[in-house]
Amino acid sequence: xxxxxxxxxxxxxxxxxxxxxxxxxxxxxxxxxxxxxxxxxxxxxxxxxxxxxxxxxxxxxxxxxxxxxxxxxxxxxxxxxxxxxxxxxxxxxxxxxxxxxxxxxxxxxxxxxxxxxxxxxxxxxxxxxxxxxxxxxxxxxxxxxxxxxxxxxxxxxxxxxxxxxxxxxxxxxxxxxxxxxxxxxxxxxxxxxxxxxxxxxxxxxxxxxxxxxxxxxxxxxxxxxxxxxxxxxxxxxxxxxxxxxxxxxxxxxxxxxxxxxxxxxxxxxxxxxxxxxxxxxxxxxxxxxxxxxxxxxxxxxxxxxxxxxxxxxxxxxxxxxxxxxxxxxxxxxxxxxxxxxxxxxxxxxxxxxxxxxxxxxxxxxxxxxx
Amino acid sequence: xxxxxxxxxxxxxxxxxxxxxxxxxxxxxxxxxxxxxxxxxxxxxxxxxxxxxxxxxxxxxxxxxxxxxxxxxxxxxxxxxxxxxxxxxxxxxxxxxxxxxxxxxxxxxxxxxxxxxxxxxxxxxxxxxxxxxxxxxxxxxxxxxxxxxxxxxxxxxxxxxxxxxxxxxxxxxxxxxxxxxxxxxxxxxxxxxxxxxxxxxxxxxxxxxxxxxxxxxxxxxxxxxxxxxxxxxxxxxxxxxxxxxxxxxxxxxxxxxxxxxxxxxxxxxxxxxxxxxxxxxxxxxxxxxxxxxxxxxxxxxxxxxxxxxxxxxxxxxxxxxxxxxxxxxxxxxxxxxxxxxxxxxxxxxxxxxxxxxxxxxxxxxxxxxxxxxxxxxxxxxxxxxxxxxxxxxxxxxxxxxxxxxxxxxxxxxxxxxxxxxxxxxxxxxxxxxxxxxxxxxxxxxxxxxxxxxxxxxxxxxxxxxxxxxxxxxxxxx
Numbered sequence: 038x039x040x041x042x043x044x045x046x047x048x049x050x051x052x053x054x055x056x057x058x059x060x061x062x063x064x065x066x067x068x069x070x071x072x073x074x075x076x077x078x079x080x081x082x083x084x085x086x087x088x089x090x091x092x093x094x095x096x097x098x099x100x101x102x103x104x105x106x107x108x109x110x111x112x113x114x115x116x117x118x119x120x121x122x123x124x125x126x127x128x129x130x131x132x133x134x135x136x137x138x139x140x141x142x143x144x145x146x147x148x149x150x151x152x153x154x155x156x157x158x159x160x161x162x163x164x165x166x167x168x169x170x171x172x173x174x175x176x177x178x179x180x181x182x183x184x185x186x187x188x189x190x191x192x193x194x195x196x197x198x199x200x201x202x203x204x205x206x207x208x209x210x211x212x213x214x215x216x217x218x219x220x221x222x223x224x225x226x227x228x229x230x231x232x233x234x235x236x237x238x239x240x241x242x243x244x245x246x247x248x249x250x251x252x253x254x255x256x257x258x259x260x261x262x263x264x265x266x267x268x269x270x271x272x273x274x275x276x277x278x279x280x281x282x283x284x285x286x287x288x289x290x291x292x293x294x295x296x297x298x299x300x301x302x303x304x305x306x307x308x309x310x311x312x313x314x315x316x317x318x319x320x321x322x323x324x325x326x327x328x329x330x331x332x333x334x335x336x337x338x339x340x341x342x343x344x345x346x347x348x349x350x351x352x353x354x355x356x357x358x359x360x361x362x363x364x365x366x367x368x369x370x371x372x373x374x375x376x377x378x379x380x381x382x383x384x385x386x387x388x389x390x391x392x393x394x395x396x397x398x399x400x401x402x403x404x405x406x407x
Numbered sequence: 408x409x410x411x412x413x414x415x416x417x418x419x420x421x422x423x424x425x426x427x428x429x430x431x432x433x434x435x436x437x438x439x440x441x442x443x444x445x446x447x448x449x450x451x452x453x454x455x456x457x458x459x460x461x462x463x464x465x466x467x468x469x470x471x472x473x474x475x476x477x478x479x480x481x482x483x484x485x486x487x488x489x490x491x492x493x494x495x496x497x498x499x500x501x502x503x504x505x506x507x508x509x510x511x512x513x514x515x516x517x518x519x520x521x522x523x524x525x526x527x528x529x530x531x532x533x534x535x536x537x538x539x540x541x542x543x544x545x546x547x548x549x550x551x552x553x554x555x556x557x558x559x560x561x562x563x564x565x566x567x568x569x570x571x572x573x574x575x576x577x578x579x580x581x582x583x584x585x586x587x588x589x590x591x592x593x594x595x596x597x598x599x600x601x602x603x604x605x606x607x608x609x610x611x612x613x614x615x616x617x618x619x620x621x622x623x624x625x626x627x628x629x630x631x632x633x634x635x636x637x638x639x640x641x642x643x644x645x646x647x648x649x650x651x652x653x654x655x656x657x658x659x660x661x662x663x664x665x666x667x668x669x670x671x672x673x674x675x676x677x678x679x680x681x682x683x684x685x686x687x688x689x690x691x692x693x694x695x696x697x698x699x700x701x702x703x704x705x706x707x708x709x710x711x712x713x714x715x716x717x718x719x720x721x722x723x724x725x726x727x728x729x730x731x732x733x734x735x736x737x738x739x740x741x742x743x744x745x746x747x748x749x750x751x752x753x754x755x756x757x758x759x760x761x762x763x764x765x766x767x768x769x770x771x772x773x774x775x776x777x778x779x780x781x782x783x784x785x786x787x788x789x790x791x792x793x794x795x796x797x798x799x800x801x802x803x804x805x806x807x808x809x810x811x812x813x814x815x816x817x818x819x820x821x822x823x824x825x826x827x828x829x830x831x832x833x834x835x836x837x838x839x840x841x842x843x844x845x846x847x848x849x850x851x852x853x854x855x856x857x858x859x860x861x862x863x864x865x866x867x868x869x870x871x872x873x874x875x876x877x878x879x880x881x882x883x884x
Binding site for chain 2 (some may be wrong): 215217221252256259281282283284286287288291292321322
């Protein structure tokens with residue numbers, strides 16, 4: 038088979054991305070395991086190892102030398118054990134995930150959420166997410182990174198972000214207790230706040246929301262004789278829960294229509310934000326996400342062997358590695374699964390499609406409005 | 408293999424997500440069924456009023472005639488089914504292959520549905536207590552007694568969240584279209600066949616397509632159907648019953664806990680009623696809520712349990728196409744095992760004994776399915792948990808309990824066949840609010856009179872009687 042010029046160029050980009058990732062890994066390892074800059078957790082961890090991460094981790098693959106990261110390590114205090122000495126003195130945020138019952142997992146942050154959302158900002162088309170436009174954050178509030186992240190994204194693009202209150206832990210409790218009516222009342226309360234803000238003359242053009250809340254908002258707006266588009270919204274950044282191709286098709290064809298752009302995202306407190314390849318009808322509304330490499334890497338690994346990446350198109354569990362100066366988390370097994378996707382022009386590294394709750398946990402996972 | 412789309416007011420819509428329905432023995436894919444997302448239902452229900460409107464444009468006698476025509480088409484014709492077609496034989500085979508019910512039982516259920524559709528005029532006359540059906544259409548009218556009456560429809564459509572395991576339940580919604588109310592059906596995952604075939608028969612008989620929607624999907628789709636319809640019927644277990652308790656928009660059909668009570672005046676002749684007891688427990692492989700799961704008597708309970716065990720204990724699974732096959736398979740992997748594990752753990756309680764144990768193991772595990780063979784438990788009082796339990800296979804507890812305590816102890820009972828000549832006790836049985844359908848005499852619990860309401864009258868559920876006065880000579884309609 039003949040190798041085309043474009044093919045050669047793309048292969049070079051893949052190599053470049055790989056080299057960049059390996060260099061980034063070395064830099065992050067040096068930072069987190071140096072007594073001058075590292076955090077107490079990893080310094081203590083390294084002191085118990087029979088090998089030296091600083092000497093032996095030279096590339097991304099070498100991170101497999103670490104044992105699987107245990108999510109229990111992220112629960113409870115003292116949370117300062119995660120603060121790198123090199124960042125001492127900076128204002129610290131704490132972002133939580135989970136916590137409907139028991140102690141939530143937490144991640145310390147200083148600038149990471151801003152950097153991640155600034156990077157994400159570059160993926161948004163200005164036509165639909167105009168610079169300077171005001172936003173509505175219709176999603177979970179409280180101790181969540183998403184709330185501040187979206188507000189920063191909006192500010193970074195020159196707008197003002199309006200927010201509503203939403204407690205996803207209460208939503209999950211209501212679902213678990215079968216309190217359907219209360220759940221509906223709460224959802225209606227949230228949507229009512231959103232519509233009040235949208236009607237208040239703030240010239241809001243962009244929206245963050247979850248799939249279920251988008252559905253509820255569109256439904257309520259239609260009852261009131263208008264629509265998402267009718268309210269002047271042109272860009273929707275959606276995420277928080279699973280996106281299926283069918284939902285995306287339904288949203289594009291029936292909830293939003295022409296002139297409103299929706300970008301599904303996959304993200305969480307630990308990773309940051311994975312953007313999606315543009316979704317189209319021609320591609321069967323397939324949603325493929327790409328992690329913000331080299332700051333975070335998503336691998337799709339075998340259910341039986343978490344160190345074995347599955348073949349392209351094959352199904353596996355999401356393994357996440359976070360590589361920033363604020364946070365180092367190697368090989369964290371997420372509660373999601375999906376299919377491994379090949380790199381593409383814009384993102385010359387592996388992606389993932391069909392993200393959904395990991396089958397082993399799916400039966401016990403309660404997905405709320407968030 | 409068939410591809411079954413979602414039906415949105417009669418219009419096919421193929422989802423990007425599909426679920427497969429597989430043959431429980433071979434694992435062969437029988438159908439790929441489009442999976443609805445919840446948002447579709449919210450969007451479509453904005454047009455629910457149109458379903459009733461198109462039906463009210465057709466006089467009820469014409470709709471009844473359509474039901475009779477649909478009955479024959481459903482029973483005898485090859486009908487369009489998704490991207491293919493389906494003969495009556497295909498239907499019985501496919502339904503058996505996905506639900507585990509033997510084929511001859513599927514054919515028998517077809518006849519039941521045919522009977523109900525063919526008898527629609529008599530059934531509606533009975534359920535409306537002889538009301539002139541024009542009154543349902545107009546909303547008011549003068550009854551034959553000369554009284555003004557008014558019935559106001561409570562919803563333009565009835566939502567139905569249907570089960571996979573008991574094709575017999577479909578008779579409950581067949582009366583809805585001729586009452587000029589639309590249908591929003593969420594089929595059971597293993598039993599899409601009846602809703603699609605019935606809809607096809609209705610359309611062929613002239614029912615407007617805009618009157619029927621079908622949304623296959625997961626549990627969230629069922630919840631959404633209930634949320635968006637002001638009247639719905641849902642089938643489920645005890646948890647579902649509890650969940651919707653007190654919600655007058657929802658009619659819940661859960662476990663029946665149907666029972667036979669033998670009075671002190673007849674119990675010494677219990678052998679006379681053995682056939683009736685066996686039929687009540689065993690018919691339709693014990694799957695229905697009207698199958699008997701408890702036989703209560705004050706004495707001879709061990710002898711009764713022994714005799715039932717001798718009749719039912721040796722029954723073993725045979726292939727579904729066997730005309731003598733009497734046992735349905737559990738086609739969802741792990742279900743049969745889980746049921747048997749639960750029974751075994753409950754047998755550890757004092758006072759409960761498996762009388763069928765001597766006829767060999769009850770649990771039969773196959774490659775793609777499982778069976779639980781008929782099980783007869785003797786309980787020496789109403790106290791053990793197994794004394795009042797229901798499972799989806801021929802399972803019965805024979806419970807020793809003094810007659811004077813029975814009504815206190817039986818709990819909720821969908822069908823009660825009380826064999827007694829004791830007039831005083833009959834009076835108490837008639838007044839007992841925990842009993843829904845009451846049979847006095849040796850009537851099997853599974854014997855239904857189609858002219859009588861089942862777990863509430865569907866007419867009263869869909870139409871509210873109210874006061875109506877008109878001062879004008881001619882009112883609007």
